[in-house]
Amino acid sequence: MKSSVRNVYLFPYILWIALCVVAPIALIVYDSFFDIEGHWTLENYEKFFTPIYLKMALSSFWYAFLITIFSLIIAYPTAYLLTKTKHKQLWLLMIILPTWVNLLLKVYAFLGIFGMFGLANAILETVGIGTKQILFTDFSFVFVSVYIFIPFMVLPIFNALEEMNPSLVDAARDLGASGWTTFRRVVFPLTLDGVKAGCQAVFIPALSLFMITRLIAGNRVITLGTAIEEHFLVTQDWGMGATIAVFLIMIMALVVIVTGNRR
Amino acid sequence: MRRMKWGNVYLIFVFIILYTPIFYLLFYSFNSGGTMHHFKGFTLEWYREVFHDTRLLLIVLNTLIVALFSSLISTVFGVIGALAIYYVKSWRVKQALLTLNNVLIVSPDVIIGASFLILFTLAGIQLGFVSVLLSHIAFSVPIVVLMVLPKLQEMSPTWVDAARDLGANEWHILTRVVLPFITPGIFAGFFMALTYSLDDFAVTFFVTGNGFSTLSVEIYSRARQGISLSINALSTLLFLLTVVLVAGYYWISRKGSRLYGMWKK
Numbered sequence: 001m002k003s004s005v006r007n008v009y010l011f012p013y014i015l016w017i018a019l020c021v022v023a024p025i026a027l028i029v030y031d032s033f034f035d036i037e038g039h040w041t042l043e044n045y046e047k048f049f050t051p052i053y054l055k056m057a058l059s060s061f062w063y064a065f066l067i068t069i070f071s072l073i074i075a076y077p078t079a080y081l082l083t084k085t086k087h088k089q090l091w092l093l094m095i096i097l098p099t100w101v102n103l104l105l106k107v108y109a110f111l112g113i114f115g116m117f118g119l120a121n122a123i124l125e126t127v128g129i130g131t132k133q134i135l136f137t138d139f140s141f142v143f144v145s146v147y148i149f150i151p152f153m154v155l156p157i158f159n160a161l162e163e164m165n166p167s168l169v170d171a172a173r174d175l176g177a178s179g180w181t182t183f184r185r186v187v188f189p190l191t192l193d194g195v196k197a198g199c200q201a202v203f204i205p206a207l208s209l210f211m212i213t214r215l216i217a218g219n220r221v222i223t224l225g226t227a228i229e230e231h232f233l234v235t236q237d238w239g240m241g242a243t244i245a246v247f248l249i250m251i252m253a254l255v256v257i258v259t260g261n262r263r
Numbered sequence: 264m265r266r267m268k269w270g271n272v273y274l275i276f277v278f279i280i281l282y283t284p285i286f287y288l289l290f291y292s293f294n295s296g297g298t299m300h301h302f303k304g305f306t307l308e309w310y311r312e313v314f315h316d317t318r319l320l321l322i323v324l325n326t327l328i329v330a331l332f333s334s335l336i337s338t339v340f341g342v343i344g345a346l347a348i349y350y351v352k353s354w355r356v357k358q359a360l361l362t363l364n365n366v367l368i369v370s371p372d373v374i375i376g377a378s379f380l381i382l383f384t385l386a387g388i389q390l391g392f393v394s395v396l397l398s399h400i401a402f403s404v405p406i407v408v409l410m411v412l413p414k415l416q417e418m419s420p421t422w423v424d425a426a427r428d429l430g431a432n433e434w435h436i437l438t439r440v441v442l443p444f445i446t447p448g449i450f451a452g453f454f455m456a457l458t459y460s461l462d463d464f465a466v467t468f469f470v471t472g473n474g475f476s477t478l479s480v481e482i483y484s485r486a487r488q489g490i491s492l493s494i495n496a497l498s499t500l501l502f503l504l505t506v507v508l509v510a511g512y513y514w515i516s517r518k519g520s521r522l523y524g525m526w527k528k
Contacts, residue, residue, distance in 0.1 A: 009347035016340055017363045020401035024378030025366075031381055078277050081270045091274075093513070098281050100505045104464055104482040105498040109284035111490060112291065112299025119287060122300075150281065200369070208371030211464060215486055225373040225465075232377050232469065242381070245374050256369055 025249065031242035044243035053227075057247065060223040063138075064206035067145045071202050072195065074146065075153035079194075082154070083161045092158060099151045107215050110144050111135065114216070136218030144216050145206060153198040160194025161187075196259040204252050224248050285502060292495035299490050309496035316493065319481065326461060326478040329392070333399035334456035340400070341407020341452055342445075348408065349415045364405045375402055376469025383470060390472030398470050399460045406459060407452035414448030415441070454512070 035041045085091050113119045114134040121131045134140050172182040208225030224244055231241030296303030351357045379398045388394050426440045464479035485494055
């Protein structure tokens with residue numbers, strides 16, 4: 001009797017899993033075996049292993065890596081300093097608030113800031129470097145992406161720092177460790193889970209950004225996400241798009257396994 | 264002491280970087296010059312344009328309707344899902360369900376969008392309002408599950424046993440014991456789903472047809488054509504709305520905790 005009541009919950013949930021999780025992924029894999037005319041083929045996979053696609057995958061990987069590293073470098077001290085402030089919850093809220101502004105609007109703002117006569121060039125002009133083409137470069141792509149992802153990196157690190165027992169730091173100091181040693185041997189290892197969670201939250205989306213590449217990088221940077229969007233919505237070659245998606249899913253699974261914390 | 268000072272400088276710098284683009288948008292929404300550089304003069308022309316743009320207002324309405332419906336429906340499904348996972352006894356099955364639950368959270372939006380596009384086309388669902396709504400429900404359900412599940416695990420099982428001993432049936436246990444206890448989690452899940460839906464671009468972009476558009480998709484297509492200060496005006500309005508919502512949420516949650524504290528006394 002009791003178990004039948006419980007199955008009432010299980011049934012709709014399993015249905016959701018089947019329809020919204022399993023079926024879409026199965027369909028992606030299935031579609032990757034068809035060419036643009038709808039014939040069964042392995043051609044898409046052969047195409048993926050040609051230099052054009054491999055180079056694209058590699059550069060996508062490289063950009064995602066850069067974005068993750070820069071986000072981490074900026075976010076870790078931020079999270080650390082936040083835990084030392086007086087009204088830390090309020091300041092944390094201030095860090096999160098920009099994520100509630102629509103992502104497209106923030107990207108759009110950079111069209112103005114990085115534009116030929118925008119704020120960035122005005123600053124460069126006053127410093128004496130002179131006007132530069134910033135928009136539509138690799139730099140602008142990485143900068144805007146890092147900007148977008150900083151809060152997602154700060155949050156898990158902040159939580160990890162908050163969970164850490166402060167007496168461990170005191171103990172390390174009492175035992176004669178310098179500030180840097182304490183950080184390297186005590187604080188950082190203890191917050192590694194937060195760092196991993198943050199990297200996971202940044203790296204995977206960074207592989208698949210396509211609106212930023214379109215708007216800010218002027219199609220100069222092509223990520224796996226851009227390629228998938230292109231194949232699905234522009235050239236309508238769903239098979240090839242699905243093939244790239246299959247590889248993206250595999251990379252994603254790999255990242256989750258590597259950064260996943262087993263407990 | 265000196266160290267702390269440098270720390271503050273760093274924090275202030277990060278905050279400046281985080282808020283510059285937002286205030287840049289707000290500032291130039293009042294520029295009569297029509298560009299995002301060289302402030303010519305103060306004008307409210309762009310705001311007038313936003314309020315006269317019926318197409319844009321309709322899109323805002325669409326976005327809100329999709330967000331509200333999808334978060335309401337996904338909250339129901341999410342609570343059911345959390346209960347399902349909670350009641351499963353086998354550890355292995357529980358882990359498997361949780362893993363499948365998280366797939367849509369870690370998946371890149373492009374993958375979700377592309378796979379749903381295939382699914383809807385195959386199922387014969389026309390792209391438009393229905394496909395956008397269904398996909399928003401689909402990616403919101405796991406978020407709600409993750410917000411509700413910890414609350415369920417916090418709940419002491421003895422409450423349920425006590426209720427059963429006192430003669431409550433399953434329905435009473437659910438509505439009188441379990442649901443009231445997990446209400447904060449349900450609300451958190453609902454708001455999270457709402458935020459995700461309002462903010463989503465990539466998934467919607469894939470499954471929206473020609474006739475239907477949400478705000479993110481509209482901003483994208485307008486931004487691709489270049490700078491138009493009516494987008495700035497719109498973003499100012501949205502930002503103000505966000506601040507009001509956040510302040511309201513903060514106020515309610517503080518007031519709520521104070522009320523809760525009083526009740527506990």
